[in-house]
Amino acid sequence: MSDSPAAASTLTRVPIIDGWFTDDVHAPHLIGSKCPLCGTFVFPPRSGDCPSPFCDSTTLEPTPISRRGKIWSYTENRYTPPPPYVPTEPFEPYALAAVELEAEGLVVLGKVATGVLAADLKVGMEMQLELDVSHRDAEHEYVVYVWAPAAPSTTTTLEGGAA
């Protein structure tokens, strides 16, 4: 974390999973699929039949979906996951959040931004999509989407009872 050379300009940015999100540093968003007949959304994006049991559509179209949502559930990972996860040395615990996108009616699981752990999260908290670098090799910088606490949309401060 502290000793990565700042050679970002020479590395090619590559999404760690192709086609799940846009590589827009300022306002990345997820890419899902949408049924053109009934409007049902799907994430991760895929083609094929509409998942709605009430719909006969056999096509789904790629579509941008929300980059903001509310925490539905969350957890914290304290052990190194198996490959293809590329571990950091030493392993740093990280949080995972399932974020509900209201407009689409989807729950999207994702890693939480570095440095934000379960103790910092709560159900219902507003989150927004950001991009982070998962790992690097000699030529590439592998980009992953993460959920980060959203900037408050009002100026009201609601911080009571801080320890």
Ligand SMILES: [Zn+2]
């Ligand atoms: Zn449909």
